[in-house]
Amino acid sequence: MNVSVVLFTADLRVHDHPPLRAALDGSRRVVPLFVRDRAVDAAGFAAPNRLAFLADCLHDLDAELRRRGGRLVLRSGDLVTEVCRVAAEADADEVHLAADVSRHAQRREERLRRALEADGRRLHVHETVTTAVAPGAVTPSASDHFAVFTPYFRQWAQQQLRDPLGAPRTVRVPDGVGSEELPSRAGLTGVAEGLARGGEAEGRKRLGAWLRSGIAAYEDRHDDLAGDATSRLSPHLHFGTLSPVELVHRAREAGGPGAEAFVRQLAWRDFHRQVLSARPAAAADDYRTQHDRWRSERSAHEDVEAWKEGRTGYPVVDAAMRQLLHEGWMHNRGRLLTAGFLTKTLYVDWRVGARYFLAHLVDGDVANNQLNWQWMAGTGTDTRPNRVLNPVAQAKRHDPDGAYVRRWVPELAAVEGPAVHEPWKLRGPDLEALGYPEPVVDLSEGLTRFKRARGRD
Structure with a gap:
């Protein structure tokens, strides 16, 4: 046997790719493999925006491999089963894989190692x-x-x-290893209109x-x-x-x-x-509990829906949430403000927001998404867990002329300057004509509720 399998996961490139370069060592033939892991789909991570971006990435990876004489092999199903099947078809003696950190990835890696060793093959995991x-x-x-x-x-x-590794000049793939057709954006529904190309x-x-x-x-x-x-x-x-x-x-x-x-x-x-x-449990559980009795998505249904749809009555929060729906991406400052508003002003469980972000963010992953949400909720690694970001003060600081708000909240497009951040001050007919909602909660009331819940009043 002189064949290796390279299992691509969250490393869909040919430049600076240690598993690929190691697999090719000694002029070995290699099977570049991507498995559409059904366990990932079943866990709810197959969001339309990420599937669309993934389709772009797989087509591009295949094109890069073909320029070097190779091709990408795509399979779907249980990852361990499919990798072992491909290794057997190619008569490969080793599989190369990038290390990952989630609980699912760690368990999957251990299952794969045991299954390959049972077949007399080796698994190489690259940091x-x-x-x-x-x-x-x-x-x-x-x-x-x-x-x-x-x-x-x-x-x-x-x-x-x-040191970064250059892309390989040649990739030789053994004959006889079949592939499914690569996915396309074309057949997907629910993809954000302004989603970037992958x-x-x-x-x-x-x-x-x-x-x-x-x-x-x-x-x-x-x-x-x-x-x-x-x-x-x-x-x-x-x-x-x-x-x-x-x-x-x-x-x-x-x-x-x-x-x-x-x-x-x-x-x-x-x-x-x-x-x-x-601490893999931090994907779902408080990293540092504050013993919160969060409002659930059911008990805070109207507030949560207003937050999701970008109609909380706080323009900078609504602008960021509408950017998310249009692009499948959000400015980092917007992420901080929307997460802080949901968890500390509305006092809704951070997991509600984290799930919603994962359903829409093209860059949504367990580590960054969950732990950033916990940071804003005060249950994570923030050394000041009770800090509260005032969305109006933040908007005036980071969007002083209101251009960001007017871009994403067209109801307020005619409101000039920083006044756009406090439309409720317009009052009367001027406010009604905008068609923009009143705030779902007064900031002082939200702050009082949060302090009371955390025993800070």
Whole structure:
């Protein structure tokens, strides 16, 4: 046997891909494989926006492999069963896979290892494919993971990253391994109208543009809602069409305060993965309980629906939620404001919001989504768990002229300047003519309820 299988998961690229390069070592033939894991679908992660982006990524990966003489093999079903089946069909003696951190991924990896070993085959799991620094590579002296970002970042920043790997020139695939037809966006329903295109080629194009004309101003403009001055690379990191190792290297090469701020955000991504790797239950349970008695989705139904639909009466919150519905993506400052509003102003269980975001976000993943929601709810790693972001004050700071709000809330398009952030002050006929709802709750009432619930009154 001189054949390897490379199982692609959240690493849909050919550049800087350690499993692919290792599988090709010694001029071996390789089966590039992607399995549409039915367990992932059954768990509710097969959201339309991510399926559409995934379809783009798979077509692009197949095209990149074909340029090198190879092709992508697609299968559907139980991942372990399908990988073993393909390995048998190709007479492969080894399988290469990128490490992952979720409980499902860890259990699946162990099942796959046992099944392959029973067939006399080896599983090779590669770190730093979907992270810049592997979970567990840096730990405090008294724990298996860092629970606070700042000390984590100090050690993370001192790590010597591996060098990025070039894309292979040639990929030889053995004959006789069949593939299903690659999926397409065309047959999907419920996809956001403004959803971005996926694929490695698109990701590298965006990265090049970001390094040329965006990253230098990132420190000053990353919270500018109307300026849209973030990288928008998060979907490509989620699907692995871009390598976090390469991104850190290239940002550091660019240098400057903007690049340093961008690298810090990449470190946050690794931070959440090392937390989830050590505490997989945090995907569904409080990382640090505050003993909340949250309002449920049922008991707060009207408020939750208003939040989902972008009609809470707080323009910046509604603008962000409408951006999510239109693009399948949301500005990071908008994510903080909408999550904080749901959990602390409306006092609704963070899991309600986390589920809704996962149903729509193209970059939605367990580590970043769940742990960012917990951070805003005060049940996660935030060292100030009871902080409350005032949406009006935040809007005036990060959307001072109201351009972001007017872009996404057309009812308020005629309201000039910062007055757009407090339309209820217009009163009378002027307010009625807008067709925009009254606030679902007074901010002071929401704050009082939250403080009482947390025993802070």
